Each structure stands twice: as C-alpha cells, then as structure tokens.
Amino acid sequence: MESVKPLLEVKNLHTHFFTKTGVVRAVDGVNFDVKPGETLGIVGESGSGKSITAMSILGLIPSPPGRIVDGEILFKGEDLLKKSENQMRQIRGKEISMVFQDPMTSLNPVFSVEKQMVETVLAHEKVTKKQARDRAIELLNLVGIPDPSKRVKNYPHEFSGGMRQRVMIAMALACNPSLLIADEPTTALDVTIQAQILELFKKMQKELDMAIIMITHDLGVVAEVCDRVLVMYAGKPAEFTDTKKLFDQGKHPYTLGLMNSIPKISPNKEKLIPITGLPPNLGDLPKGCSFAPRCKHVMDSCLSIDPTLQEIDENHFVRCLLYEESKKAVTT
Amino acid sequence: MSALLELKNIKKHFPLKSEKLFTKEKPLLKAVDGISLSVRSGETLGLVGESGCGKSTAGRMALKLLEPTEGEIWFKGENITNYRGEQLRKLRREMQIIFQDPYASLNPRKTIEQTLAEPLKIFGMPKGQVTQRIDYLLDVVGLSSYHKQRYPHEFSGGQRQRIGIARALALEPELVICDEPVSALDVSIQAQVINLMEELQAEFNLTYIFIAHDLSVVHHISDRVAVMYLGKIVELGDAGEVYSNPKHPYTQALLSAVPETNPHREKERIILKGDLPSPANPPAGCKFHTRCPFAEDICRVQEPELKLVSTGGQMAACHFAKEVVTEGNFT
Numbered sequence: 001m002e003s004v005k006p007l008l009e010v011k012n013l014h015t016h017f018f019t020k021t022g023v024v025r026a027v028d029g030v031n032f033d034v035k036p037g038e039t040l041g042i043v044g045e046s047g048s049g050k051s052i053t054a055m056s057i058l059g060l061i062p063s064p065p066g067r068i069v070d071g072e073i074l075f076k077g078e079d080l081l082k083k084s085e086n087q088m089r090q091i092r093g094k095e096i097s098m099v100f101q102d103p104m105t106s107l108n109p110v111f112s113v114e115k116q117m118v119e120t121v122l123a124h125e126k127v128t129k130k131q132a133r134d135r136a137i138e139l140l141n142l143v144g145i146p147d148p149s150k151r152v153k154n155y156p157h158e159f160s161g162g163m164r165q166r167v168m169i170a171m172a173l174a175c176n177p178s179l180l181i182a183d184e185p186t187t188a189l190d191v192t193i194q195a196q197i198l199e200l201f202k203k204m205q206k207e208l209d210m211a212i213i214m215i216t217h218d219l220g221v222v223a224e225v226c227d228r229v230l231v232m233y234a235g236k237p238a239e240f241t242d243t244k245k246l247f248d249q250g251k252h253p254y255t256l257g258l259m260n261s262i263p264k265i266s267p268n269k270e271k272l273i274p275i276t277g278l279p280p281n282l283g284d285l286p287k288g289c290s291f292a293p294r295c296k297h298v299m300d301s302c303l304s305i306d307p308t309l310q311e312i313d314e315n316h317f318v319r320c321l322l323y324e325e326s327k328k329a330v331t332t
Numbered sequence: 333m334s335a336l337l338e339l340k341n342i343k344k345h346f347p348l349k350s351e352k353l354f355t356k357e358k359p360l361l362k363a364v365d366g367i368s369l370s371v372r373s374g375e376t377l378g379l380v381g382e383s384g385c386g387k388s389t390a391g392r393m394a395l396k397l398l399e400p401t402e403g404e405i406w407f408k409g410e411n412i413t414n415y416r417g418e419q420l421r422k423l424r425r426e427m428q429i430i431f432q433d434p435y436a437s438l439n440p441r442k443t444i445e446q447t448l449a450e451p452l453k454i455f456g457m458p459k460g461q462v463t464q465r466i467d468y469l470l471d472v473v474g475l476s477s478y479h480k481q482r483y484p485h486e487f488s489g490g491q492r493q494r495i496g497i498a499r500a501l502a503l504e505p506e507l508v509i510c511d512e513p514v515s516a517l518d519v520s521i522q523a524q525v526i527n528l529m530e531e532l533q534a535e536f537n538l539t540y541i542f543i544a545h546d547l548s549v550v551h552h553i554s555d556r557v558a559v560m561y562l563g564k565i566v567e568l569g570d571a572g573e574v575y576s577n578p579k580h581p582y583t584q585a586l587l588s589a590v591p592e593t594n595p596h597r598e599k600e601r602i603i604l605k606g607d608l609p610s611p612a613n614p615p616a617g618c619k620f621h622t623r624c625p626f627a628e629d630i631c632r633v634q635e636p637e638l639k640l641v642s643t644g645g646q647m648a649a650c651h652f653a654k655e656v657v658t659e660g661n662f663t
Binding site for chain 1: 488588
C-alpha cells in the first residue's frame with residue numbers, strides 16, 4: 001500500500017462560513033489521503049466537519065456564506081479547487097460521486113427512477129437513450145433490486161427506504177466513478193437493512209475497484225467496512241490511522257472517549273463512561289485544543305497551545321499534546 | 333416481583349382509506365396485533381424492533397395515549413382500559429413518557445420554568461413549592477436553576493432531552509415510557525443521558541419501558557427484552573439470555589446485523605432478504621416467513637404462538653423453537 005499513489009489528497013483544508021454572527025470554522029486544517037480501491041472512514045459527531053469536508057471535495061459548498069479559504073484538494077494529481085464550475089460538473093457524478101444520508105430527499109419525487117438515471121448517464125457519456133436505459137436497468141440489477149426492468153419505471157415513493165438507498169447507490173455508480181463519497185448512507189435505515197447495504201458497498205467496491213469515503217458517526221460501521229479512519233472533532237482531525245490500530249491502540253482522548261461511550265453487547269454490563277460536557281461552538285472555539293474543556297487528561301498547556309497532527313507511529317497520526325514529546329516531527 | 337403494568341392481548345388497528353368505491357369496509361393497518369406483556373415494578377423492559385413493528389404504538393397504548401382496538405390494560409391491579417376524563421388524568425400522574433425528538437417535544441414558546449411548572453400546577457402544588465421543585469428537578473437531571481428562564485432553542489439536544497426527563501419526572505411517576513430517548517443524540521451525549529436515566533431509576537425506583545431500535549443500547553439498559561416484528565412479540569426474556577442465546581430466527585438475524593465494534597472479530601452474519609412487509613398487508617401464517625431463512629410449509633399457513641423455550645423464562649414465537657414445559661407463567 002505504501003508506494004501506491006493516492007487517488008485523492010486533501011491538504012490543509014480550511015472551509016469557513018462567514019455569517020452575521022462571525023466566522024464559523026467548520027473545517028479548519030484537515031489533511032488526509034485516499035488510496036485507489038480503499039475505504040476511508042471519516043467519523044465524528046454532528047458539527048465535527050465531516051460532511052463539510054465531503055462537500056468541499058465535490059465543490060458543493062454554498063457560497064456565500066461558505067468559502068474554502070485555504071488548502072488543496074488533489075484528485076489524480078490535479079487540484080480540484082482550481083477547476084472551473086464547468087470542469088467540476090464533468091468530474092462530479094462521473095469521477096467522484098456521492099450517496100447521501102436521506103434517500104427520500106435526495107431523489108426527485110416527480111421523476112421516475114429511469115428518467116433520473118438516464119439523465120445522469122447521458123450527462124457524462126456519449127450514448128443513446130436506449131443504451132442509457134439499458135445501463136440503468138443493468139445497474140439496478142447490480143445493486144440487487146428485483147425485477148429491474150419493471151421497477152425502473154417506478155417513482156421514488158414506490159420504493160422502501162432500503163430500496164431507495166439502493167437506487168441512490170446505483171445512480172452513484174452509473175459512470176464507474178473512481179471515488180464514491182457516502183455520507184451517512186445507512187443512518188436512516190433499520191439494522192437488518194443496514195447490514196444489506198453495507199454488504200452491497202463491499203461487493204460493489206470489489207467488483208468495480210473504486211475508493212470509498214464513508215462518512216459516519218457509527219464506529220460499528222467503521223469497524224465493518226473501513227480500511228483506515230480519520231476521526232474528526234470540531235473541524236479538525238483528532239486521529240488518523242488504520243481501522244485495526246484505531247480500535248486496538250487508539251490514542252487521542254476523544255477517540256477513547258467515544259469508544260467508552262458506546263454500549264457493548266457483552267455478558268457483563270459495564271457502566272458507560274461518557275465524555276463530559278458539550279461539543280464547542282464552531283463560531284467561538286476555545287483557545288488551545290478545542291477538546292480541552294471535555295478532556296480527562298487536560299494539561300495547562302492544552303488551554304493555550306493548539307496541537308498539530310503528529311505521526312507517533314508508522315501511519316498513526318494523533319493531534320494531541322500528550323503525545324507530542326514522543327514524536328518524530330513530521331510536516332503534514 | 334409484582335406486575336406494575338399488564339397488557340393483555342392488546343391490538344391497535346388503524347383504518348386506512350378504502351381503495352374501493354361504495355364500500356364501507358375499510359382495510360386495516362394492524363400496527364399492534366395482539367401482544368401480552370407484564371412489566372414488573374422497578375425493572376426496565378426493552379422493546380426492540382425495526383421501524384413499523386409497532387413498538388411505539390404499544391408504548392402509547394400502555395399510557396392510554398392511544399385507545400386499544402382490543403384487549404385490556406391493567407395498571408397496579410386495576411383494569412384501566414376504559415378509564416376516561418378525571419380518572420385518566422389522575423392516572424397520568426403515575427405514568428409519564430419521554431419522547432424521541434427533544435426538538436419537537438418541548439414547547440418553543442415556553443421557558444423551561446413554564447414547561448416544568450405546568451404539570452405541577454395542574455396537580456395543585458402550592459405556588460411556593462413549585463419553584464423549589466423545579467430547582468430540584470433541574471438539579472437532578474444535571475442542569476442548573478439559572479437555566480429555567482431560557483427557551484428550548486437555547487439548549488443543545490442532550491440538554492433538551494434532560495429537560496424532557498425532568499418534565500417526565502415532575503410528578504414522581506412510577507412508570508416512565510421512554511420512546512427512543514437517545515436515538516437523536518450524538519454518541520458522547522447519548523452515554524451521558526443513558527447514565528442519567530440509570531441513576532434516576534435507582535434513586536426514584538422507576539419502572540421503564542425502553543423503546544428503541546438500537547440493540548446495544550437496549551441491551552445495556554434493560555433487564556428484560558421483548559423483540560417485536562410486524563405487530564407481534566416474537567421473543568421475550570431476560571436481556572442477557574435473549575442476546576446470548578436468541579431462539580427466534582428474527583432475533584438471531586437482528587443481532588447478527590449489529591455492526592461489530594471489534595474489527596478483529598469476524599461475525600457470522602445472517603443477511604435477511606428483502607424488506608419488512610407492509611403492516612397493512614402482512615403475510616399469512618408466521619409473519620416472518622417471507623424473510624426467514626428456515627421457513628417451511630407450516631410457517632406459511634399457521635401462526636406460531638409465543639411459547640416457553642428455556643427454563644429461565646425465555647419465550648419465542650417460532651414453530652421450530654423447542655418448547656420447554658415448566659410450571660408457572662412467565663409472561
């Protein structure tokens with residue numbers, strides 16, 4: 001994996017929103033990369049900046065009030081931030097596509113699935129309508145929708161939640177993207193359906209050899225499908241490493257706090273250890289480390305110094321002062 | 333332990349719009365289709381199932397927020413099924429509910445003080461004591477008395493849920509129905525609220541019916557668990573027993589579908605085919621047969637009864653779960 005050139009590199013990304021009440025630093029210095037064919041998880045709670053990071057990659061930040069104030073997003077070596085709106089439109093849906101959380105609001109209710117899928121295919125590929133329709137049916141079949149040639153004529157409301165999410169995935173796959181961004185794709189679904197959809201993601205990835213960025217708040221989903229994980233807190237990365245390493249030797253107090261907060265299904269019930277306090281207001285972040293007010297291991301220096309992301313072990317990055325002395329300084 | 337609340341074969345059928353013209357017959361959506369449960373004083377009974385399985389409807393019937401179509405509800409040894417008006421109002425003091433959405437369940441135009449004072453005033457608490465009681469309630473749920481002049485929008489989701497809990501506890505109820513109380517909250521906040529609920533239960537000797545779709549949360553908080561599927565209870569028993577040794581294929585599938593937070597453990601997963609059938613048109617026989625990996629002919633025609641499947645009192649409604657015959661009734 002080491003020598004593989006990354007498919008996507010996000011460097012020092014800052015996406016801020018300029019509102020009446022001040023600047024909201026939704027994403028404030030995020031670095032990560034995605035290798036071809038891998039699944040990268042981005043975890044965090046509401047307001048941690050995980051969705052805004054995804055929207056920034058796709059150039060979907062509503063502006064005003066939002067603006068990417070700094071950073072680079074290199075996709076196949078080219079900076080997406082330097083592309084024109086027209087060029088981005090070519091990339092979006094073809095090279096990089098997205099699956100949203102809520103399949104009901106992300107499908108157009110007044111058009112049949114066929115019409116919406118054909119539109120996507122025709123927008124990006126030089127094919128006839130007939131070919132586009134065949135492609136749509138083939139895709140629905142691929143994602144496991146029974147009787148696709150009939151179902152393609154249905155409207156979104158005629159599908160169940162799980163089926164709608166399958167339709168969304170089929171649409172996202174329409175042009176064989178090399179990167180699929182899935183923003184909480186299973187959050188709105190029941191667990192048995194979630195299991196089906198996660199299975200589908202794994203199968204599609206294998207068959208189509210694409211990279212996936214899986215945005216979620218559920219560490220269980222991360223453990224199931226992701227190769228590497230970026231944990232975000234208040235717009236900044238907290239920890240970035242392999243999934244196994246994160247669960248075995250997670251280092252950042254926030255990561256550990258999250259894991260202790262989740263009830264586990266095991267014979268002996270332990271009391272949950274929650275993280276105290278509330279996430280900070282992104283428009284008014286505390287000085288120093290933004291996790292400091294909730295951190296168990298807070299030191300005096302945490303209140304004044306904002307730590308940087310350090311590689312404390314091979315491929316294990318942590319942004320915490322506790323680990324700064326044992327570091328080998330790495331510029332990231 | 334005595335039963336605080338008993339549901340006896342309760343059903344709730346909602347009439348749907350008729351598809352045919354000129355007919356009085358309306359198709360029915362059978363949200364809850366005959367469940368019997370007894371809730372023991374001081375315990376937490378978890379009610380799990382996927383969306384549309386009738387778990388919330390069952391909870392609301394227990395509180396008499398919905399009238400059951402059929403069946404009886406007993407509370408502290410009294411049949412409350414036909415309680416109306418004043419009788420019902422008095423009863424409500426003893427049973428309360430915490431709702432899922434902390435954004436929608438608090439009146440946005442009332443301060444926290446007004447919200448919390450309302451039930452106290454209705455039940456005739458002298459004015460002098462009201463303020464004191466509110467301060468106490470806020471303290472109990474981990475908020476401060478200076479919060480009471482604020483409006484709901486000034487609070488975060490977790491804090492609002494705490495207010496919802498304070499409101500439910502205002503009248504010192506015995507039974508609290510918790511309808512997905514933590515599913516709208518972030519993980520770190522969720523743990524805070526779960527711990528709070530556990531502490532309050534111990535302090536005030538509360539009985540909870542905990543309705544949720546998150547299986548690990550239910551396992552954590554419940555003493556006993558009832559698993560529902562399409563308006564029926566398919567499995568019921570001690571939480572530890574049901575989770576470690578599920579007897580019904582649906583419970584097995586449900587538990588295997590929970591994402592494992594340990595990346596080293598490869599879990600054998602039962603992936604169910606298809607979706608939940610519509611409760612407006614449920615399958616004949618065992619309602620789970622359309623998705624069940626073990627379904628046989630008998631499942632398509634005959635509906636299984638809930639029967640005792642372990643000496644510990646675990647019950648399951650499946651033709652192929654082995655029945656255990658013992659003395660006594662565990663429902």
